Amino acid sequence: MFEAVKQFGKLVRMITTGDPVERTRRLYQFMPPSFEFVERTTRYCNFGYWNDGVTSLDEAAEEMATKLADAAGIQSGDTVLDLGFGYGDQDFSWLRERQPKKIHGLNITPHQIEHARRRATTEGVADRVDFQQGSATDIPFPDNTFDRVVALESAFHFYPRSDFFKEAFRVLRPGGVLAVADVLPTADDVVRKELKSRALSWILISYDEANWYTADTYTKQLGDAGFEQTRVDSIRDRVWEQYRQFMVDRLASPSYKAKVSSTSYKGMVRNWSDQDLLKKELAGIDYVMAVAHKPAE
Template sequence: MSVKQKSAFQDLVDFAKWHVWTRVRPSSRARLAYELFADDHEATTEGAYINLGYWKPGCASLEEANQELADQLAEAAGISEGDEVLDVGFGLGAQDFRWLETRKPARIVGIDLTPSHVRIASERAESENVQDRLQFKEGSATDLPFGAETFDRVTSLESALHYEPRTDFFKGAFEVLKPGGVLAIGDIIPLDLREPGSDGPPKLAPQRSGSLSGGMPVENWVPRETYAKQLSEAGFVDVEVKSVRDNVMDPWLDYWLRKLQDDSFRKSVSRLFYSQVKRSLTSDSGMKGELPALDFVIASARKPGA
């Protein structure tokens, strides 16, 4: 098959992938997206993170921003030496390898629905000879397969928006945490669009079909105050839901708009994938249109007890 024929064939394959993705139920889109577009992963993530990142002033690298986001979540969770940690929806597990090095917990167990994530993270753990302290398993965030009071910390980095529903994850995390244990989540939720100081109920934009809000079950379309209330209703105390969107959303979009102008990126992915990414990031019907209605939060909550 010639190079031109291969390119045309790949475009047909990618078109089929996109066709499937846009027609499945929202709660299934995240898993399909990660599986279907695995071939384009390295070109679109700059490393092993699959996140928006936390962009400090002067940060120009997506990898650096993602490391900072992982550090922010570890700090919110209070991960420390000797802890038993459960990381839910771990992606490719990049944050877990970082935490193992920088925070030195006794063990991190990751659980994720996507088989390729489990395989890739497990292979890396074996290659780095840390499989005794980093273990990755396939499973559901809303039906955690662990006993009560097993972990000191439970984390979820930019994946809880997809859980169906997220409140079941809150309940499960509370169950598997030891007394005094902490749940910490980096999450995407709708922004309360009320003017500062306004009374009345939150004002939320309608949920869209884009790649972020479109992958969010309708039950999860709640603002910060409801999010905090749901954590309290699950039994948690010391609940904090802090917005960090100014360090996440716009800097991430600016980064990608610059990357779209990079000819090497365009050549590294299929034509359909490039056109879909460009359309999403530059049109009001895509990411450009949905980001103004979205918030990025770091939430933390403690299970009462010792």
């Protein structure tokens, strides 16, 4: 009973705050890692890119991180800025696989930053990665600092996203690349406030109306910020249905049920109960990989 009351209090505080930044911070503090990553081997916070035959969210999430790094062109010697890095799993993977000179990360959620810093120390890479608390719409770095700026499934939280685009342009070096894995509506007539599925409640809570627009507007805002060679490609056919099925299967797993509290499990089952409604509403949600270049001098 005490756990249920405590969680309800956190939920009320999260929903009622008028500050979009604080609302997002509270969203990511709401679910403790001990529950969120049950039966997981990573702490990736993305829906995953699901190649044929993939059944593990860890594998799919790693592939999404790889797709983003490919889109950005991260390579040996680069200086990279990762905005909204979660627990930093993608950054450690990129350090191993791509050998950038250094990765800087900004995040607004303290416990995620603390975890990433501890891991950097444990893995002996604290000199190659720097995790800080900070905002993607007020980046605390000078102009022309980075070769690549990336945001893995976080930019829809940035208030507003258009300011993030301008800041990313500012801190990129001439010829630098911005790459973003992001969530958008598929069409202008998809109304955010009319979404009813509990599984999509995060969109109502932490996705501000100012950021709710389609790929056409997204492309225009990138251009308005100064970017060229812009692409905003939908990859939704490798994301939503596969992730939905993964969640259905996970909730049906006796081993998963045995490892979480009864209160948490009942809440998850309730959130994922109306699959027909969820399928219908997911048809109106896009998932895109956006790439934009700062002109070379």
